[in-house]
Amino acid sequence: MGNHAKTLRNLLIAAGILAAVLLVIVALIAANLGQSASESFRSTYHYELKVSTSGPIEDAVLLIPLPSRYDPATGTNVTPINLSRASLRNFDSDISVKIENVDGVPMLNISADRIDPIYKNRITPIPIMPGQNESELPKPTQIYSDRYSEETPVLVDRELHLHDADPGREIETRMPIGTEPLLAPYRIVGNLTGSDDHLSPGSSGYVVEVPFIFSFEAADDNVLTISADLQGRNEWWVMGWQFNSYHEQVRHEFTGPCNGTYLVKGVLVTGEGVY
Secondary structure, three states, rough: OHHHHHHHEEEEEEEEHHHHHHHHHHHHHHHHHHHHHHHHHHEEEEEEEEEEOOOOOEEEEEEEEEEEEEEOOOEEEEEOOOOOOEEEOOOOOOOOEEEEOOOEEEEEEEEEEEEEEOOOOOOOOOOOOOOOOOHOOOOOOOEEOOOOOOOOOEEOOEEEEEEEEEOOOOOOOOOOOOOOOEEOOOEEEOOOOOOOOOOOOOOOOHHHHHHEEEEEEEEOEEEEEEEEEEEEEEEEEEOOOOEEEEEEEEEEEEEEEEEEEEEEEEEEEEEEOOO
């Protein structure tokens, strides 16, 4: 009986030591993961704008909503968009691209005497036969035109990209309304339901409305297409990259000549990812 009690006591002591060791290991792992998350943590804004027109537009002034927020420290609306750091694609030198304050709100001003469409040909992939050297294949020729044709049927976007705009702080991705940059000026005009395709589990969604201010001449059947995408994202490394984010999307087709303010609806999704 004494030997049994002694054995039981030894087992309990061994179990206690093992539990203590496991707790130390768990604490070390948690501290290491926390340090890893802290050291790798970063917050960024990403903005992308695409503009295309099916035909020429003349005497064009396009005022397009930019992401901005009210800064109580300065009493002004500020935007993370810095055109000196943005990437512009397919914008000719005779097209002016600048930021303009409209009633105190930063908007993107794209203007020109004339903006022509850009069309290109389709590139058909050339199959590589077994044993064939890719470098020996003929290089496809890219052809561009300012009008649609059977030879150049693909309409090309003019694009503005700004990636990795660092706010220097953690982004509020669950409740960005009123605290983070959104396409402005805006109104919240509705809610997305849980069955909506835009929503992931745990996220919330809203229908937003923003104004586009245009003045240009065009043919009655001309189509000007504009899409804007904004994302605010926090990410960090813990056994792989983790993130949370909010994003906003607006896309619309404007037909014929335009002169005035056009209210366009878009989607805002908040609270995506890991918290």
